Amino acid sequence: MLAAMKNILIPTDFSKDAQKAIDYAIHIFKREECVFYLLHAYFIVPSAPDNRENYKQKLDELADKLDTEGHNPKHEFKDLFVFGTLANALEETIPTYKIDYVFIGTKGSTAMREMFMGSNTFRTIKTVDSCPVMVVPNNLPFSTDEIIFATEFTDNPDENELTPMLDIARIWNSTIIVVHIGTGKELNAGQLKNKERLEQRLKGLPHRFLEVKETVSVTKALHRLAKENNKIGLIAMVRHRHSFFVELSRESVVKKMAFKAEVPLLVIPDIN
Incomplete structure (x- = not known):
């Protein structure tokens, strides 16, 4: 509620x-x-x-x-x-x-x-x-059909951490696309467990998981997804203080996502 x-x-x-x-x-x-x-x-x-x-x-x-x-x-x-x-x-x-x-x-x-x-x-x-x-x-259309949540499954999704994104999804009945940018390695045991926990956290909301091969950079992969699918109206990511997968959360990626944004970017602070 x-x-x-x-x-x-x-x-x-x-x-x-x-x-x-x-x-x-x-x-x-x-x-x-x-x-x-x-x-x-x-x-x-x-x-x-x-x-x-x-x-x-x-x-x-x-x-x-x-x-x-x-x-x-x-x-x-x-x-x-x-x-x-x-x-x-x-x-x-x-x-x-x-x-x-x-x-x-x-x-x-x-x-x-x-x-x-x-x-x-x-x-x-x-x-x-x-x-x-x-x-x-400043040039966005107001689309709310789908939301990308970019993650590396390196952190246990906190019950409250994702609430800002989930609230918007509930308001608009948006589908959440959980995007993992692949690095060519299989998910380890911890990542698989966190993926299962995230699945439980999203229970009752429209969602799907999507594995994307990283060809050039995380930023370009996410922007390409948004450009190819005009139903995507929001990209969300957690800004971790520390992350195993450094590239996703380091300042350079957040900067590029913010300044090259063609859809809104929801930056969620790490509260753990």
Whole structure:
């Protein structure tokens, strides 16, 4: 049974990318009772003019507009204006407002030209370790038919760890495709046991397991799957602190998945 109320945090710089993340969050949870917190982190640069009042007003107007135009009695919009960096603002607001998901926009493949560590998107993924981060590209169709869950079966699926993905699957009756990127080796005894446990965890939900041969890289294999199947509307993965299969969870793969995203990416923190 789904929680009665969800708290969704959406950082915004008032760009089209941020608006896309807002639109997607509203769409995903349109049938659920939610409070959407619109966060603007205002960092004061000594040499720059102080425009805090302008940004406060823009944030107020955005929350009022969404509340008025949405016409959804299950949704409430609140604005959070926080001084400091986005990372500090996230650390402050997530526990205070008991946030269930963070949604953040990205430019998609064009962002590959940018410095990874200079991106608010990847900085958010690295900073947030207590709730999932949904990375939303700006050109996505709103598809929810199928969800890819990429895993190496190296960890026992925690009962609560996968809940953010499972909740979305239940809301939309999505089929979960458990994708294992093969490295040419057979699964060991521990991986086989974890696969069985995951099967039990998914019991009652539409799902199937898919073995994919890794030809070039994990990232390219996952993107190819999403491109070949237009029913796939979301890719989910757990960001492990430590992993036997390093390539799946190391920063480079998460970065590439986020910045070349053509479908939303749900990054789930490792709570074990």
